[in-house]
Amino acid sequence: MFTGIVEATGRVTAVDEGDDGRRLRIETDDIAAFSHGQSVAVDGVCLTVEEHGTGWFSVFLAEETVARTSLAGREEDDRVNLERALPADGRLDGHIVQGHVDxxxxxxxxxxxxxxxxxxxxxxxxxxxxxxxxxxxxxxxxxxxxxxxxxxxxxxxxxxxxxxxxxxxxxxxxxxxxxxxxxxxxxxxxxxxxxxxx
The missing domain is CATH 2.40.30.20 (Elongation Factor Tu (Ef-tu); domain 3)
Known part of the structure; x- marks a missing residue:
């Protein structure tokens, strides 16, 4: 679950197109660390961190995500909003956001x-x-x-x-x-x- 309170913005640094979806590499200096399998909202889309390193992470967009969201059009150098999932003891400062774009x-x-x-x-x-x-x-x-x-x-x-x-x-x-x-x-x-x- 997310709150809609954006933590930081990131920059798309690589886009890999495939038959089954797209993979984005995103860089950000404002979020210290990511972990494999963690949920992160990218422009409001709940995605799973696949790989990560210092100041970057990558996510995969399945066909449904590509078809339903604006991430289908994101290219290198585009900026995106980022928010990590709300921890159980976190503050709900925005509203209940699932990351399931309609x-x-x-x-x-x-x-x-x-x-x-x-x-x-x-x-x-x-x-x-x-x-x-x-x-x-x-x-x-x-x-x-x-x-x-x-x-x-x-x-x-x-x-x-x-x-x-x-x-x-x-x-x-x-x-x-x-x-x-x-x-x-x-x-x-x-x-x-x-x-x-x-």
């Missing part, structure tokens, strides 16, 4: 409002009902609050504080860019339970 969405507009930044995204097709004003959503692994939803326009807005804008990859996103979306898992379970009520 789909991708697109940046529609970016506007600076005072010191903050307002980002507009398309409502993710098939997942519109899970995006609610003042609800939680993870975008590229960043825990955010939905500021507003415009069902007629098919968009929703989030506000980024200066720290989030500067310290995550969202600050570099522009209209037309794709980002990973994980909707609030609590909303999905509530809907599922409601389906089976008498």
């Amino acid at each position: 789909t991708i969405t697109e940046v529609v507009a970016v506007e600076q409002v005072g010191e903050d930044y307002r980002y507009t995204f398309t409502l993710p097709e098939g997942h519109e009902r899970y995006v609610a004003e003042k609800g939680s959503v993870a975008l590229d692994g960043v825990s955010l609050t939905v500021a507003s939803v415009d069902d007629d326009a098919g968009t929703f807005d989030v506000a980024l504080i200066p720290t989030t804008h500067a310290e995550t990859t969202l600050g570099a996103r522009e209209p037309g860019d794709e980002v990973n979306v994980e909707v609030d898992v609590v909303a999905k379970y509530v809907e599922r339970l409601d389906t089976y009520q008498d």
Whole structure:
């Protein structure tokens, strides 16, 4: 489990394409050590560390991950958000994030409002009902609050504080860019339970 509080960003330094998926090597100076088999969220996607060394680790993206997430388009020198799994005694400062990306969405507009930044995204097709004003959503692994939803326009807005804008990859996103979306898992379970009520 993750919280959507990004620990650091990393840089993709190698991409290995294969018939069964992709392998990424990622470098970061901000996380001291990795271990084989540990879970790490890369742009919000829960992946397993295969190999690692000082300041780097590698992960494998299965076909499903490539098909469903924006990691299919990550190339050398791209920056990615990183978060290690939440320890049992850790603080849940964001919201419950599983690292199971539901789909991708697109940046529609970016506007600076005072010191903050307002980002507009398309409502993710098939997942519109899970995006609610003042609800939680993870975008590229960043825990955010939905500021507003415009069902007629098919968009929703989030506000980024200066720290989030500067310290995550969202600050570099522009209209037309794709980002990973994980909707609030609590909303999905509530809907599922409601389906089976008498």
